[in-house]
Amino acid sequence: MEDRAEYYSIAQAADILGVTKETLRRWDENGTMVAQRVESNNYRVYHKSQLEFFENTQHMFKNAWDAEFVTKPNRSYKLLELFAGAGGLAIGMERAGFESVLLNELDKHACNTLRKNxxxxxxxxxxxxxISFTQYRDQIDILSGGFPCQSFSYAGKQLGFEDTRGTLFYEFARAVRETNPKVLLGENVRGLLNHDNGETLKTISNIIRDLGYTLVEPHVLKAMFYQVPQKRERLFLVGIRNDLADKVKFAWPSSYKRILTMRDALKKGELYPCDVPTSEGQTYPKRKAEILKMVPPGGYWRDLPDNIQREYMMKSYYLGGGKTGMARRLSWDEPSLTLTCAPAQKQTERCHPEETRPLTVREYARIQTFPDDWQFAGPVSAQYKQIGNAVPVNLAHAMGRALVRLLNQIEESKTEADPVQKPRQKSKNPSLFEEISA
Structure with a gap:
């Protein structure tokens, strides 16, 4: 077989295309997309050329990740972040070149994590x-925040800013109104797209426009496309102040060159320079551990003997639906399922690929691409919660670079509008051209 990097396993192809492995097997059987067989083991694989015709994969195969990775801010850009949590978004934005002037968070353990690091x-x-944010008016380049998804009281009418009072989105919008940032960034769960039949997002979009911002079409980013070994999805909202919007064009970040897996997360490799450090973690009760020991890597409750399925699932055994998170063991060769706030919940099990135990705190952190030296405060349960709620650091970094490019456009548009420049100061690190000119 030619270059193995050009081939993808069934699991990898399913992740890339956003379909189930069962769907791929069905396509293989009916001739829709036939897999190729590896002679040595008869495994089914797909060549890159079979996948790149799908619209949702073209950004992966025709990407500009390396070119975008070297993005640098034209000047120091100021960031004010709300609902900051344990710092996943903040670390990524810091790496992109932003300077955080304020981070607000209610949870005391998350605040202690931020202060500690x-x-x-x-x-x-x-x-x-x-909290009043008026002292930062016209001082902020970006205001960001992952406000929780909450319902509004519609009463059959179009809601304005004041009508959303009492929700956390109202507080996010108030901070925008008080600070007047050039750009706003909101992030949320994918479910916001269809929450209350789309009325929640419609109201949010209308209020952002009423505040004087042009809203870029909301976009769901899959973390596994952005150097994150996890199948997490987040909805991002980007608003550009109206007086700047017609001068620039926002471009969503390009994807990474491949899908990272649990092996990339926990073992030495391109993502981390060493195996995952040891740390605290939860344990399973004796009987649960005995049952999960029977589950193969990548498997779940349907891979158990029928009598064990009935014991473990109890009444859920007779209900419809896949319930694929129950008795689920992760696989070394696939990204992790989306992390929750606890690694051993029965409905959303996240068992280690090889050992029969829940993921540890540091394993959780690596799947979210936190650096190994980022320490979490509070009891173990609070640490899991902080990590599970976070924006993956590498996803935030990719998004941060895209926002830096947007702000660089804004800065350059100012230069074009005002060609009279102050004399340029001599650089502390002059280029060869500057040295010759001098």
């Missing part, structure tokens, strides 16, 4: 509704 960050702990 970045003593110089201005972490404001407490209820966002009690």
């Amino acid at each position: 970045r003593p110089d960050w201005n972490v404001v702990e407490g209820d966002i509704s009690k």
Whole structure:
């Protein structure tokens, strides 16, 4: 077989295309997309050329990741972040070149995590509704926040800013109104797209426009396309202030060159320079451990003997639906399923690929691409919760670079509009051209 890097297993192809492995097997049987067989083991694989015709994979095979990775800000851009959590978004934005001027978070353990790792960050702990942001008016380049998804009371009418009072989105919108940033960034669960039959997102979009921002079409980013070994999806909203919007064009980040797996997360390789460090973690009760020991890598409750299925699933055994998260063991050769706030919940099991135990805190952190030196505060349960709620760091970094490119466009448009420049100061690190000119 030619270059193995050009071939993808059934599991990898399913992840890339966003379909189930069962769907691929059905396509193989009916001739829709026939897999190729590896002579040595008869495994079924797909060549890159079979996948690149799908619209949702073209961005992966025709990407500009390496070119975008070297993005640098034209100047120091200021960031104000709400609902900051344990810092997943903040670390990614920091790596992209942003300077955080304020991070607000209610959870005390998450605030302690932020302070522990970045003593110089201005972490404001407490209820966002009690905080004024007016002192930062016209001082902020980007205001960001992952406001929780909440219902509004519609009463059959179009809602305005004041009508959403009492929700956390209202506080996000109030912070935008008080600070007047050039760009706003909102992130949320994918479910916001269809929440209340789409009315929630419609209201949010209308209010963003009423605040004086042009909203880029909301976009769901799959973390596994952005150097994250996890099948997590997040919805991103980008708004550009109206006086700047017609001068620039926002482009979503390009994807990474391949899909990373649990092996990339926990073993030494291109993602981390060493195997995952040891750390605290939860354990299974004796009988649960005995049952999960029977589950193969990548398997779940349907891979158990029928009598064990009935014992483990109890009444759920007779209900419809796949319930693929129950008794689920992860696989070394696939990305992790989306992490939850606890690794051993029966409905969303995340068992280690090889050992019969829940993932540890540091394993959780690696799947979210936190650096190994990022320490989490609070009891173990609080650490799991902080990590499970976070934006994956590498996804945030990719998004941050895209926002830096947007702000660079804004800066360059100002230069074009005002060609009279102040005399340029001599660089501390002059280029060869500057040295010759001097």
